[in-house]
Structures are given as structure tokens and as C-alpha cells.
Ligand SMILES: Nc1ncnc2c1ncn2[C@@H]1O[C@H](COP(=O)(O)OP(=O)(O)O)[C@@H](O)[C@H]1O
């Protein structure tokens with residue numbers, strides 16, 4: 001870039017070393033950076049998509065096909081490429097699935113825009129066309145979506161199965177889909193005409209060992225802490241307490257949640273008490289003893305058999321509790337206390353003096369179990385818990401980590417369907433239908449925008465072609481057949497991956513929430529148009545920005561098959 005001159009004197013506006021690119025060059029560099037990102041995840045799309053192995057700076061390995069995780073771990077620096085990463089994040093935060101789809105569409109929209117720019121079409125014309133196309137696409141989606149009954153569990157399971165199909169754990173998708181539906185139905189709360197579903201209330205615990213098929217859902221929670229209680233009750237015979245249980249396993253458990261320490265409160269300032277008389281010393285200790293015993297007595301009077309304490313428990317208080325066979329766990333995390341409250345119905349008590357039977361919660365069993373090399377507290381058999389736990393088992397750490405990500409997607413899609421009970425078929429069927437209708441719509445739009453609308457239609461078709469490509473099918477043949485079928489009115493014709501043929505995806509029970517597809521189109525369009533509107537990139541000398549070249553398509557350390 002040449003420096004502007006004023007009567008022979010250069011006018012310096014930017015700091016030395018700043019990097020500036022403008023117009024077509026800036027646009028070209030940005031588009032290429034975004035495209036490279038989309039290319040990196042494209043091969044992961046769909047049931048036959050490949051997984052990525054990501055190794056971080058510490059050598060930790062993540063194996064995943066989840067679009068957001070791949071992009072997060074890639075540690076992308078280029079600002080335009082980062083905007084595509086944002087698409088995946090938005091998609092994940094809003095609807096929890098469809099991240100790869102959104103990124104692939106965004107990349108393709110930009111690729112098509114590049115062709116239009118080569119034909120001297122102005123970026124604002126392209127963005128206008130893209131906006132019109134997205135608006136029309138959303139309308140068509142609403143029109144073709146299939147409403148379902150919010151109580152239709154079979155359909156919800158089908159939606160969860162579709163989401164799980166593209167994951168490592170797809171072999172167990174039926175089992176996991178059932179668990180996801182059961183979990184969401186359990187924690188959903190009707191508030192007037194709205195249904196509140198807080199995914200965080202599904203606690204995910206995972207532990208290597210056993211197999212994925214042995215993953216279970218608990219009507220309760222697992223606290224990753226062992227019992228503080230000794231498990232032996234000195235006043236009772238053997239290990240069995242007078243109230244009929246050992247203190248490491250309590251049946252019919254009445255549960256107290258206490259968020260203060262079961263200790264004598266320390267003074268806020270350092271105080272020194274000099275006791276010279278040994279009898280006074282005894283009095284002093286007796287007082288402490290009595291105070292702790294009273295504290296424990298209050299809990300016992302309320303009828304608690306289990307105490308979860310957010311803070312510490314004094315050894316003496318612990319001894320009193322043990323004597324009554326009370327199961328205790330201390331130093332529980334704040335969020336676990338909240339969850340325990342939602343699961344067992346117990347109120348969190350701050351003032352022990354005020355504890356009442358009504359403050360206690362209930363679980364059929366509270367038990368310490370050894371899982372692998374760790375001792376955990378299982379709280380099971382809660383009555384209508386509003387916080388529950390999925391306990392993932394599996395052969396290896398990488399597998400259970402990916403299972404957790406897959407379950408997150410499945411939980412999100414079920415939540416989406418409960419909150420907005422409309423679905424579409426998957427396998428690229430809605431995208432082909434939208435492309436067909438958009439082409440028709442473009443015909444009626446005058447001006448160069450229609451070229452952009454047609455480009456948008458083609459970008460959507462990248463979903464079925466990528467699904468086909470990843471499954472080893474011939475994408476051209478597939479898209480030609482799909483277009484024909486949709487022209488004939490077969491609305492849900494898509495790429496049936498298991499049968500490796502074009503087929504009716506509704507019949508194949510491959511369903512997706514309308515919300516996921518809507519969000520993918522919206523966020524892809526927004527990212528693409530935002531990148532297309534940039535005609536000037538000014539980067540400070542410290543910025544890591546570099547103009548990407550095709551050679552940088554290969555991301556260091558990543559598989560060449562991507
Ligand atoms: N059995 C199936 N046959 C065809 N397509 C499927 C099947 N199961 C899932 N899909 C498709 O795979 C795509 C989702 O793939 P996925 O790898 O999960 O990416 P995303 O991150 O976008 O959810 C969707 O288009 C969905 O319709």
C-alpha cells in the first residue's frame with residue numbers, strides 16, 4: 001500500500017508495522033481463511049463422517065467429530081476464520097447440535113460469493129441476496145416442518161438417535177436416545193404455557209470401566225465424594241446401626257443439606273484466653289462439647305439420616321453423627337448442593353437451630369460405592385427429582401469423553417423438540433427442498449440479487465453432497481437424483497446413509513428439530529454476510545494475522561485426510 005503524501009510529506013496514520021489490506025484483497029483473504037476452517041470440519045459431517053484427533057500443547061488427546069470441539073481445540077488466530085468458529089459456538093449455545101452443518105454452509109456461502117465477486121457483483125448485492133434467501137428459506141422451513149405432540153416420546157427418541165448417529169457411540173444410539181429422552185422429560189418444568197428445560201440439571205458423571213451399553217440414568221445424583229462417616233457405629237452391634245442401617249448405606253434416607261460448617265464458629269479476631277485452673281479448662285472443653293452435641297441433636301431431632309454439608313465437620317460433631325449411624329459427606333460443591341436440593345426436595349439450611357423435618361429431602365438409598373479407584377456417594381430413588389444423573393461407562397477415557405459430548409447434543413435436541421415441537425427429516429432432505437424452492441423464488445426476483453439467491457440454494461445443497469461424499473457415494477449422481485425426486489414432490493427425499501441410497505428420510509425415521517436447521521441457516525448467513533461486508537482490514541503489528549494461502553489449508557499437526 002502506498003503512503004498518502006501531502007505536499008511531498010508522507011501522512012502516517014497507523015503505527016509503524018501495522019498491516020492493512022483493502023478492497024478485493026481484504027475480502028479475498030478473509031473468505032479464504034473462513035473457507036479453510038469450513039474445509040477442516042467438512043469431512044466430519046454425518047454418520048460416515050471421520051473423527052479428528054486433536055493434540056493440545058500439553059499432549060492431551062481429544063478424539064471427536066463434534067464441530068465445535070474441533071474448532072475450539074484448533075486455536076484459530078485469523079480474525080475472519082474466528083468468525084466462522086463463532087458460528088459453531090452460537091449454534092452450540094443456542095440449539096446444541098448442527099455445528100458442523102452451520103460451518104459447512106457458511107464456508108460454502110463464502111465460496112459461492114467469491115465466484116460472484118469474480119463476476120463483478122458488488123458485495124452488498126450479494127449480502128442482500130443472501131439475506132432474502134435466508135428469510136425465504138426460514139419461511140419454507142416453517143411451512144414444511146412436521147408438528148408433533150410434545151408427549152410423543154417415540155419421535156423424540158428418533159430425533160435423539162439421528163443426533164447420535166454421527167458419533168463414536170452410534171452403536172449404542174438406541175440406548176443413549178432412550179436415556180436422553182427420559183432425562184429431559186424428568187427435569188422439564190412447565191411454567192404456564194412455557195416449558196423450562198435446564199440442561200445443566202442433567203449431571204453427567206463418567207468413569208472408565210464396563211461398556212457404553214452399561215451407561216445408566218439415575219433418579220438421583222452421584223456426588224464424587226466418599227462418606228466422611230466411619231461406617232462403624234460404636235453404639236450398635238457390628239456394622240448395623242440402631243436405626244437399621246450401616247452408616248455407609250442408608251435406606252429410606254431423610255436428607256439434610258447444610259451450608260455452614262458443623263464446627264464452633266471461630267472468632268473474627270485473634271483472642272487469647274488464659275486458663276490457669278485445670279477445672280476451668282475442663283469446663284471450657286465441656287462447653288464446646290455441648291455446643292457441638294446440641295448442633296448434632298437438632299439435626300437428629302429433625303429426623304435426618306444423611307447429612308450433606310457444604311463446609312467442614314468438626315471431628316467431635318462427626319463422632320456424634322457416627323454414633324447415630326448418620327451418613328455424612330462434607331465439603332460439597334455449591335452447584336452440587338443446588339442439584340441435591342432439586343433432586344431430593346431438601347431445603348438448604350443455613351441456621352442449624354431452625355432445622356425442621358419439612359426441610360429434609362428424600363432418597364430411597366444413599367450409599368458409598370467404589371467405582372474403579374474412586375469412592376462415590378450415590379443418591380438414588382428420589383421422588384420426582386428435578387436434577388438427575390447420567391452415569392457414563394466405557395472402555396477408554398477418549399470414548400467416554402466423546403460419549404459425554406454426544407449425550408450433550410442428544411439432550412439438546414430433545415429439549416429443542418419439547419420447547420418447539422416441530423421437526424424436519426434429516427439426511428439433507430430439507431436442504432434440497434429449500435434449494436428447489438429458492439431457485440423458484442429467485443426467478444421472481446429481479447436484478448443481480450437472484451444470482452446470490454441461486455448461490456445460496458447451491459450452498460445449501462452442499463449438505464447432502466457432503467453427506468454422500470463422506471459415505472463414499474458419488475455426490476453428483478446423488479444430487480441429481482435428489483433434485484429429481486423433490487421436483488416430483490417427494491419432500492423428504494434425502495441421502496439414506498445406512499442403505500447408501502437416496503430414500504425417504506421420514507420413513508427411515510431420521511428426524512431433526514426444526515430449531516436446529518433454522519439456527520444453522522441463520523447463523524451461517526449472518527457470518528457469511530458479515531465477512532462479505534468487510535473491505536478494509538487494519539491489523540496492528542502485534543496481531544497474529546497473516547494472509548492465508550491455499551497452502552495453509554493444512555493445519556499443522558492435523559491429518560491430511562481432513
Ligand atoms: N441415518 C442417517 N442418514 C442420513 N443422514 C443422517 C443420518 N443420521 C444423521 N444424518 C445427518 O447427519 C447430519 C448431522 O451430522 P453431524 O456430524 O451430527 O453434524 P452436526 O454437527 O451438523 O450435527 C444431519 O444433516 C443429519 O440429518
Ligand SMILES: [Mg+2]
Pocket residue numbers: 097098099163166409
Ligand atoms: Mg449432530
